[in-house]
Each structure stands twice: as structure tokens, then as C-alpha cells.
Amino acid sequence: MSPRWRRLLASLLPLTLLTLGSAYALASWNWCGRWSEQAPVLLGQARAEGPLRAGAAKVPLAPPFPVVVAGYSPPRPDASQADPMPQARAVVLASGEMKVGLVSLELLLVPEELVAAVRERAADLGLQGVVVVATHAHSSFGGYDPRLVSQLAGTGRFRKAALEAAVAGASEALHQAAARLTEVTLEVGEAREPGLVRTRSGGEEPDGALTRAVLRGGQGPVAELLVFTAHPTLVPRNQASVDPDWPGRVSLLREEKGGVTLVLQGMVGNVSVSFDEGEGLEKVRAYARTVAGLAERAEPAAVEVARLGFARAQVALPRPDASRLVPSYSRAAGDNFLCASSSRTAEVGALAVGPLELLMLPGEPTVGAGSLLVRRTGATGVLGLADGYVGYVETPERVEAGEGEARRQYFGPALLDRLGTGAELAAQAAGFTR
Template sequence: MSSSRRSVLRALLPFALLTAGAAYAIASWNWCGRWEERTPLVLSQVRGEGSLRAGAAKVALTPPFPVVVAGYAPPRPEASQAAMPLHARAVVLEAGSARVGVVSLELLFVTPEIVAQVRERAARVGVREVLVLATHTHSSFGGYDTRWVAQLSGTGRYMPSAVGAAVAGASEALEKAVASLADVTLEVGGAADAGLVSSRSGGLAPDGQLTRVVLKGATAPVAEVLMFAAHATLIPRKEALVDPDYPGRLSALREAAGSGVSLFVQGSQGNASVAFSEGQGAERAAGFASRLSALADGATPAAVAGPVRLAFARVQASLPRPDSSRLVPAFTRAAGDNFLCASSPRETEVDALALGPLELLSIPGEPTAGAGRALEALTGATHVLGLANGYVGYLDTSEVVLTGQGESRRQYFGPALMERLGAAARVAAGTVGFSAPE
């Protein structure tokens, strides 16, 4: 290296160091500020009791091809077609003066933007309370989340057309479900196979419980809701096709067998992985769907005597300040917090739905088996559902977060997240009238 070039580099070095120091100082400044804790607020509620009516429908989702395949960090493939169709499925329930819609979308998760637009359109057809859930399919389309963290870690570049595709499918399914409302009887059953799932990060192991809810019309089932907990990650991440993974295949199997519209709903799946290794890719997803369908067949449902209770409540919870301490090195903690703060809402929503003997608590994220068990004990819920009406990431118990173990290593918030969501869950459960926790 020539002496003149060395002189230039020596002259530039202090400037480079000052620039790097200034950038570090700016990134480390407390841009988050203080996040105020507020009392959980009941946003809306509805209660009814009487003869049960239900309608159901499924509608194909139409991704805005070409579109990123969501579910993983970069690099991500871009898809121009689907391996098999993606769907929105909806059921509308009515008892007494209460009417509630439930939508299952074959997506990675849903956002408040999607939920708000679906509710706005649903209100036009007389459905003012709607629960929107995702199957957590890691091979569906992305592009529907404006948050930087989500775009970087899973959903890819934001595209308004992707939001429109999700909203259009959900809204049409709800509209068709309303048009098909008819008298039904409610049947509930369950079966378990712990060998179908495993814990990917320790902690309380998932139990492999499948709950089957049947809404039976005069001559045939109108709809079926299947609740199970396991990540939908059986399709290889490099596949340049959108695919509904095992939840879509399970629903299609059940519908072909005459179960009516079959909605798949995730439970506390934060640490639950599929323990099924027969085949690869689509073959493996189809095989696991067949195993779950056989388990559902064994979950012989029992009829629930009328009149049937139907109640729903939405409760707003304030979120704690984001905490990146388990996600980034200590010297970048402040910058990590700032990055999360820029992508985090200050409020979220926890919902409670009672349908006959079912008391369902829904969380806008991915509760682990341990977190789900803790929420059930806190509220008296019979089931805790994840991926509902928004997404705040993983939820593990406060004790696990404090040790930095389990799924807390992926959690955007500290131990206060469980406390805040738990407080809102208790309000939601009390508003709906869940059975007192033991």
C-alpha cells in the first residue's frame, strides 16, 4: 500500500470511528419511551341462549401472485402458483339474540388490519362479533403485515393486495355462512394421541389432544371445528409454491368424508412440533392429515342438550414495553428494543367465546403448552386458542421467560407479557361467564 493511501486511511479513521460511535449512540437512545400499563377494557360483548342455529362456508383464497412464501427468515422463495388451493372457512353461530362468526384462514397469522376489515364487512351482513384465526401455515402467502419485524422475520414485503386477498376470502365465507343459517344440534367429543406431537424447546409437552365440535343439521353436518396444537411446518421451506400444509389437507379430507365445512383451529402450539416422519413434503403433510382425521373419527361427539349458551367478549390489553434481551447480544440490547418498539402496537386483544360446555380463550399469538395450561387455570377456560385476532409473537410463562428458556428465546416481550394478557383473559372470562377456575 502506498504511503499516500495510508495517509488517507489514517485521516479517515477518526471520522469512521466517530460515525460508527454516533450511529451506535443514536440506535441505543431510548426511543421507546415509557409504556403505560392500563386496566383491561371490555370492547364489546354479546350473550344469548336458546336453540342453536349455524351456517358455514368455505371460499378459495386468491393470492396476489407472484407473492412471497411466508413463514421463515430470508432468503424466501417467491411463488407464482399454489400446490393446492388455500381457503378461508367460516361458521356463523346464533343463539337467542347473540350472533358470532368464526373464521379460519390458511395463513401464517392474521393482523389487526385484516381483522378490522373483516369485522367491518361482516357487520354489513349482521355479524358484529367475529373471531378470526390462522392455521399457522408456514407455506402460505405473505405480504400482509406492515411491521418491519414481521416483514423481516416471516411475511416479506408488505403488499396491500395481500391484505385484500385475505379479507375478501374471509368476508365472502362469512356472508355465505350467514345465508345458510339453519337449526343445528351441538355435539362435542375428544381424543388424544401424545405420540403425534413433541415439544421442540422443552417445558410442558403438548398432549396431542384433538377436540371435535360438530354442528349437525336436520340431515347432515353443517360444520365441524377441529382444535389441535402443532406447527404447520411439514412443507419444505424452499418450496416455491404456496401450500396449506396439513391443516388444509385435513379439512379437505373431512369435507370429502361428509363432515360439512371443516375448520381447523390451533390450540397452544407455541412449542408443539409434529412428530410424524413418514414421507417428505406434501406426502408427509398428507400422511399426518390422515392420522389426524382418524383421530377425529375416534373423538365420538356427544350431543349437548339445549338450550345452548352462546357468549363472546372482546377485551383490550395494554402491552408491556418490548424486551429484546433474549434475542440479541447484550451490547445491542437498546437498539434491539428500539427496533421492536417501532414494530409493536401498544394494545392488543384477548377474546373469550362460550358455546355450550366449551369455554374458549383466544390469544393473539403463540402460547406454549405451559402458557396455555396456566391461562386455563387462571380463567377456567376449557381450551386456549392461538393465532387469533392479531399477532404479538410467542407467549411463554413468566417463570420460563425469566430463565431465558423455552420459546421465550423467540418472545418479543419480557415476563410482563403473560401478566398483561392473563389480566385481560380474566376479564374476558368473567364477562362471558366461564366456570370458576379450580
């Protein structure tokens, strides 16, 4: 190297170090500020007694091709087709003047912006509550979440057209379901097959339980709710087409018998599929057939429906905590990055239909975390990925120890307790019988 170049590099070194130091200091500044702890606030509640009515519908989500395939970190493939097409499936439950809508989208997650837009478009239906959930398919389309952390970690670059496709499908499904209300009876059954699931990170083991609730009208089943928990990650990652994974195929198989089937994820945080039949998409189809068969084994029995209850509560989230996600020297910058993409509040819901008492959480609770919430509220089950997304929810002990799904949790150990306090308030307001 010539003396001239050595002199130039020597003159640039202080400026480079100063620039890097300034950038590090700027990124490490406490941009998050203080996140105050507040008591949960009840956002709405409704209860009714008497005969139950229900309507259901499914509508294709019609992504704006070409679209990014969501579910994993970059690089992500683009897709120009879907097989099968992701769907929006909705059920509207009514008793007396009270009506509640539940809409399931075959997507990775549902951000707050999507939930708010769906509720706004459903305002003309006179619903006392609208719950929006995701099946958590890691191979459906992305681009609908404007939060930077979500774009980088899972859903890809934000496109307004992708968000509109999800909102339009959900809204249309809710409107069609509300227009089809008819008197129904409720049948509930359960079956379990522990060998179909496994824990991927330790902690409490999943039991492979499937809860089946059938809303049966005079002409046959109107809708079927299947609560079964396992990450939908069977579709190969490099697949260049949009795919709803095993939940979408289970719905299609069950719908051959009539009605609309919603597959709902429960305590999915640490639960993965355990299945060795077939390869690629054939493995997806085989697992779907097996879960559909498990649903058939969950022979439902008629139950007395004397009530319908719904409530939702807002909780203050703890300050984001990147200590388990990034090296220690970049923790402050990591905290700032999470804060920029995090709301300071989240929503927790509770739905009571006859003997079913379901909590609804905006994230991925582990089996251990969900079990703690069940014990606190007396719920019969927990639905994850509902009405927003705050990431993983692990037990405080495992977060403090840095174990289990703590390495994916965006918040500190207080997250579960904050959500639990709101869940208790919502459960009480919805009329849980504990």
C-alpha cells in the same frame, strides 16, 4: 500501500468512527418511551340462551401471484401457483338476536390490520363479534403484514394486494356463512394421541388431544371445529408453491363427509409434529390422514346447547424486550426495533358455546402458558393466533430464566400476566361457568 493512500485512510478513520458511534448512539436512544400499565378494558360482550343456529362457508384466498412464501427467515422462495389453494373458512353462530362469526385463514398469522379490515367489511352482518384466526401454515403466501419485524422475520415484503386477498376471502366467507344460518345441534367429542406431537423446547409436554365439535343441521353436518395443536412445518422450506400444510389437508379430508371443517391451533408455542411416515409432501399427506383419523375417533355426543356467549377485552402490553433476542451491546437498538412494530395494546377474547369455553389469544402460547390461563379462567381450551399477533407467549419463570420459547418472545416476563388479566375479564363477561 502508497503513502498517499495511507494518509487518506488515516484522515477517513476519525470520520468513520464518528459516524459509526453516532449511529450506535442514535439507535441506542430510548425511542420506546414509557409503556404504562393499565387495567384491561372490556370492548364488547353478548350472551344469549336458546336454540342454536349456524352457517358455514369456505372461499379460496386467491393470492396475487407471484407471491412470497411466508413462514421462515430469508431467503424465501416466490410462488406462482398453489396446490392445494389456501382457503378462508367461516362459521357464524347465532342464538336469538345474537350472532358471532369465526373465520379461519390458512396463513402464518393474522396482523391487527387484517383483523380490523375483516371486521369493517362484516359490519353489515350485525355480528356481535368477529374472531379471525390463522392455521399458522409456514408455507402459505405472505406479504400481507405491514409491520417491519414481521416482514423480516416471516411474512416477507408487504404488498397491499396480498392483504386485500386475505381480507376479501375472509369477508366473503363470513357473508356466505351468515346467509346460510340454519338450526343445528351441537356434538362434542375428544380423542388424544400423544405420539403425534412433541415439545421442541422443553416445558410442559403436549398431550396430543383433539377436540371435535360438530354443528349438525337437518341435512347433515354444517360445520366441524377441530382443535388440534402442532406447528404446520412439514412442507419443505424450499417449495416454490403456496401450500396450506397439514391443516388444509385435514380440512379437505373431513369435508368429504359434508360441511365445512375449521382446524384451529391451540397452545402451539412449543409443539411440533412427531411423525416419521414418508418424505416431503407425502409426509404432509400422511400426517393429515392420521389427524383426520384421530378426529374420526373423537366420536362426538350430543350436548345441550343452552347458551352462546362472547366477549373481548383490550390489554396494555408491557414494553418490548429484546434482551433474549440480540447481543447485550445491541439490546437498546433491538428494543427500539420491536417498539416500532408493536402496538401498545392487544385483544383477548372468550367464546362460550354450550359446554365449550374457549379463550382466544393473539399469539403462540406454549403448553405451560396456556395451562396457566386455563387454571385462571376455567376455560376448556385455548385458541392461539387469534385477532392479532404478539409473538410467542411463554411462562414468566421460563422467560426470566431465558429458557423454552423465551428466546423468541418479543416481550418480558409480564406478558402472560397481562394477557391473563384480560382473559379473566373476557371469560367472566362471556359467561364462563367457573
